[in-house]
Amino acid sequence: MQNETVIAGFGGQGVLFVGKVLAHAALEVGMEVTWFPSYGPEMRGGTANCTVIFSNEEIGSPQVLNPTSAIVMNQPSLDKYEDMVVKDGYLIVNTSMTNREVKRKDIHAVCLPATEIAEEIGDKRLTNIVMLAALIKASDFFGQAEMETALKKSLEGKKNDLVAANMIALQKGFEFRA
Amino acid sequence: MTRELWKGNEAIAEAAVRAGLQAYFGYPITPQTEALEYMSWRLPDLGRVFLQAESELGAINMVYGAACAGARTMTTTSSPGTSLMMEGLSYIAGTEVPMVLVDVVRGGPGLGNIAPAQGDYNQIVHGGGHGDYHPIVLAPASIQEAVDIVYQTFDIAEKYRTIVIVMLDGSIGQMMEPAEMPPMQEVRKVWPAWSASSTQGKRERNVLTSIYLDPKDMEKTNLRLMKTWQQIEKNEIRYKEYFMDDAKFAVVGFGSAGRVALSAVRAARAEGIPVGLFRPISVNPFPKQQILALTDKMDGFFVVEMNSGMMLDDVLLASQGRIPVEFYGRMGGVMPFPDEILREIRRLHAEGWKAEGHPRDRWLAKLEQIINEE
Amino acid sequence: MATTNFENMQVIYQHPESLLDKNTHYCPGCTHGVAHRLVAEVLDEMNLRDKTIGVASVGCSVFAYNYFDFDFVEAPHGRAPAMATGVKRVHPDKIVLTYQGDGDLISIGTGEITHAAARGENITVIFINNANYGMTGGQMAPTTLPGQKTTSSPKGRDVEQAGYPIRTSEMLATLDGAGYIVRRSLHDPKHIRQAKKAIRMAFETQVRGLGFSMVELLSTCPTNWHLSPVEATHWLEENMLPFYPLDDFKVHPALKNLNF
Numbered sequence: 134m135q136n137e138t139v140i141a142g143f144g145g146q147g148v149l150f151v152g153k154v155l156a157h158a159a160l161e162v163g164m165e166v167t168w169f170p171s172y173g174p175e176m177r178g179g180t181a182n183c184t185v186i187f188s189n190e191e192i193g194s195p196q197v198l199n200p201t202s203a204i205v206m207n208q209p210s211l212d213k214y215e216d217m218v219v220k221d222g223y224l225i226v227n228t229s230m231t232n233r234e235v236k237r238k239d240i241h242a243v244c245l246p247a248t249e250i251a252e253e254i255g256d257k258r259l260t261n262i263v264m265l266a267a268l269i270k271a272s273d274f275f276g277q278a279e280m281e282t283a284l285k286k287s288l289e290g291k292k293n294d295l296v297a298a299n300m301i302a303l304q305k306g307f308e309f310r311a
Numbered sequence: 312m313t314r315e316l317w318k319g320n321e322a323i324a325e326a327a328v329r330a331g332l333q334a335y336f337g338y339p340i341t342p343q344t345e346a347l348e349y350m351s352w353r354l355p356d357l358g359r360v361f362l363q364a365e366s367e368l369g370a371i372n373m374v375y376g377a378a379c380a381g382a383r384t385m386t387t388t389s390s391p392g393t394s395l396m397m398e399g400l401s402y403i404a405g406t407e408v409p410m411v412l413v414d415v416v417r418g419g420p421g422l423g424n425i426a427p428a429q430g431d432y433n434q435i436v437h438g439g440g441h442g443d444y445h446p447i448v449l450a451p452a453s454i455q456e457a458v459d460i461v462y463q464t465f466d467i468a469e470k471y472r473t474i475v476i477v478m479l480d481g482s483i484g485q486m487m488e489p490a491e492m493p494p495m496q497e498v499r500k501v502w503p504a505w506s507a508s509s510t511q512g513k514r515e516r517n518v519l520t521s522i523y524l525d526p527k528d529m530e531k532t533n534l535r536l537m538k539t540w541q542q543i544e545k546n547e548i549r550y551k552e553y554f555m556d557d558a559k560f561a562v563v564g565f566g567s568a569g570r571v572a573l574s575a576v577r578a579a580r581a582e583g584i585p586v587g588l589f590r591p592i593s594v595n596p597f598p599k600q601q602i603l604a605l606t607d608k609m610d611g612f613f614v615v616e617m618n619s620g621m622m623l624d625d626v627l628l629a630s631q632g633r634i635p636v637e638f639y640g641r642m643g644g645v646m647p648f649p650d651e652i653l654r655e656i657r658r659l660h661a662e663g664w665k666a667e668g669h670p671r672d673r674w675l676a677k678l679e680q681i682i683n684e685e
Numbered sequence: 686m687a688t689t690n691f692e693n694m695q696v697i698y699q700h701p702e703s704l705l706d707k708n709t710h711y712c713p714g715c716t717h718g719v720a721h722r723l724v725a726e727v728l729d730e731m732n733l734r735d736k737t738i739g740v741a742s743v744g745c746s747v748f749a750y751n752y753f754d755f756d757f758v759e760a761p762h763g764r765a766p767a768m769a770t771g772v773k774r775v776h777p778d779k780i781v782l783t784y785q786g787d788g789d790l791i792s793i794g795t796g797e798i799t800h801a802a803a804r805g806e807n808i809t810v811i812f813i814n815n816a817n818y819g820m821t822g823g824q825m826a827p828t829t830l831p832g833q834k835t836t837s838s839p840k841g842r843d844v845e846q847a848g849y850p851i852r853t854s855e856m857l858a859t860l861d862g863a864g865y866i867v868r869r870s871l872h873d874p875k876h877i878r879q880a881k882k883a884i885r886m887a888f889e890t891q892v893r894g895l896g897f898s899m900v901e902l903l904s905t906c907p908t909n910w911h912l913s914p915v916e917a918t919h920w921l922e923e924n925m926l927p928f929y930p931l932d933d934f935k936v937h938p939a940l941k942n943l944n945f
């Protein structure tokens with residue numbers, strides 16, 4: 134079984150980083166995984182997205198037309214990806230940056246004010262982790278312990294001092310109840 | 312086994328370091344630059360040579376010099392840079408010194424763009440530089456495969472005293488996947504006997520050159536190169552097969568196009584369509600014998616590429632017209648989705664194979680509509 | 686409420702005709718935009734727009750033709766002076782300019798710029814020196830200062846290994862074909878005004894057929910220097926000015942008495 138997650142938002146919202154955390158989690162449980170970024174000039178100020186695919190077998194295409202889940206961090210991303218997610222897939226929406234409800238009824242949608250939650254923790258840059266936690270909670274792809282290890286791995290080295298705040302963000306995302 | 316997440320460009324750089332790379336020369340160009348940036352700290356830390364050249368012309372000729380001097384040497388670049396390196400590659404081939412080039416192919420021609428593409432196939436596989444020579448060209452499709460291949464390239468290059476090119480595309484350079492790094496090899500301490508490393512008063516002098524004024528001498532060199540190539544054709548064929556045991560027809564695709572095709576083939580299998588995937592890894596030498604042998608078992612070949620059908624010509628040659636061939640490609644940095652390939656597989660399964668006309672013409676006839684509908 | 690009487694007002698600022706009214710893709714605070722504006726203003730003032738052909742190079746200014754409103758071609762990396770030569774030889778009565786970054790001009794394109802100057806090719810070169818390769822994400826350029834950290838000189842440019850920066854204007858000014866070669870800077874309004882005068886001189890050189898002309902403009906790259914736009918202008922002033930002195934390195938005698 135293969136799972137494909139698209140993470141999309143503005144450049145600077147930590148789209149690529151949170152994809153990396155998800156990839157680390159998949160690696161943690163011994164799966165195959167591919168992290169595929171949109172790259173190049175469009176990253177300057179524009180939109181950014183990445184696709185994380187994990188599977189028990191060799192992964193084919195690093196990008197898919199219809200992902201099994203999507204984390205959308207802003208309005209343009211919601212508009213673009215809501216229709217793309219497969220039936221019964223997951224759509225995690227940042228209501229702090231979107232201005233409409235999810236229309237589809239045949240997917241699992243989790244809508245949460247992720248930026249506000251992140252700001253309460255003290256740093257709106259944690260929006261991405263709050264949203265990832267919400268996806269993991271809804272989908273049960275991985276356990277919370279695996280996510281914590283993945284988060285630490287992703288922050289290894291230069292970003293070590295950010296671990297504590299990120300852990301809180303993860304916790305808040307898991308705790309969120311609509 | 313410790314698998315770690317690696318970005319493609321950095322993974323190939325580290326694999327080369329572990330293979331005993333002694334000297335790297337390069338020039339920034341997207342989507343390859345991370346390899347150069349990685350080398351810029353990694354090699355000096357190990358006391359090995361890193362130098363950013365003033366251009367790709369500079370880089371390839373620095374590599375030429377380092378190769379003649381006997382070092383394990385390489386450069387990495389992307390399509391426009393590869394074009395500039397063609398002169399140097401021809402000289403290196405003519406001088407019969409080993410080197411490794413990694414080309415992270417992007418959309419073209421011209422400045423094009425930085426998106427993943429396979430349009431360098433003809434320039435790399437079928438020459439580009441002048442004269443009679445054949446580089447070995449390997450096209451991995453994943454980061455682990457790229458690591459394993461890069462790790463072996465220096466041994467292969469030295470065995471035949473030839474050029475080995477690893478042809479990737481922007482997606483493999485930029486993506487992250489888990490990979491297990493091979494062990495660190497020690498850097499070689501003795502210079503090869505043929506190298507221009509000074510006689511030290513202990514041997515006859517070595518002269519390394521690609522000029523043979525007398526055509527007869529040049530032809531002898533050509534003959535030697537071709538004989539080496541025959542050996543390479545015998546020993547260095549690599550490919551991977553998926554679902555081929557009971558397949559009635561086969562998709563043929565290399566590198567990223569091969570990966571995308573794998574997704575499509577899996578989906579088709581789930582629908583009960585008896586299709587397999589043949590993924591050449593060595594695109595030069597090309598697995599001609601294997602393709603020819605498959606014509607006995609297959610109803611047809613469906614070639615998928617991220618170019619206008621460059622490997623298609625090799626498949627057509629290898630299959631000798633014995634079975635029909637169909638083609639689907641995307642160009643200019645557009646990467647196909649598995650759905651596009653699946654659609655074609657379903658069509659071939661339902662409608663059967665056409666033989667009239669050229670597969671490229673049949674593809675071109677429908678491409679415009681596909682582009683317009685997206 | 687008083688109504689404004691536009692009739693008695695004087696236009697003191699307007700969009701240059703040579704520049705399209707568009708937002709650029711340049712990063713906030715990048716001086717590429719300033720340089721574009723100066724070139725456009727000079728071409729307007731000299732009434733040259735209709736006879737100008739631009740040659741864009743490969744660097745952040747690769748899309749300069751999206752902003753300048755006259756004919757343009759786009760050269761391979763480093764080859765703009767050669768392409769400009771081709772254009773100028775076919776259209777000797779037209780104004781031909783190249784717009785090149787430091788990586789483009791004095792790394793991969795050293796041969797082309799040198800020979801264009803040596804031939805006294807009657808073209809004008811706008812040379813943006815921002816001490817790094819902006820477009821590819823901030824690698825070391827030939828102009829990167831000793832000790833300066835870039836993504837391919839992560840411990841700072843080590844001149845023992847990577848060699849010394851090139852003072853391009855000084856070097857090209859040794860060539861007899863050069864008619865006008867000066868260095869200016871874009872870090873504050875006063876220097877920007879001086880830069881504009883120099884650009885005017887460069888085009889006057891071409892109009893008069895006095896040979897190769899080039900204005901080197903010290904520029905900021907806040908993004909890859911990892912500085913705010915204001916900090917970047919200070920960094921330029923403190924670090925680049927001492928290494929790259931602002932001066933006239935070659936001024937054709939026939940230009941000496943011109944004043945604007």
Ligand SMILES: Cc1ncc(C[n+]2csc(CCOP(=O)(O)OP(=O)(O)O)c2C)c(N)n1
Nearest residue numbers: 340743744745762786787788789818819820
């Ligand atoms: C043959 C070739 N090599 C490399 C590149 C990649 N490349 C694009 S822009 C650039 C450097 C640009 O730097 P500079 O000229 O200083 O301009 P800036 O972006 O700083 O304004 C490079 C190396 C290319 N396009 N073509």
Ligand code: SF4
Nearest residue numbers: 711712715745819906
């Ligand atoms: S990268 Fe640097 S040179 Fe390029 S637009 Fe941004 S600030 Fe300007």
Ligand SMILES: [Mg+2]
Nearest residue numbers: 786787817819
């Ligand atoms: Mg520059």
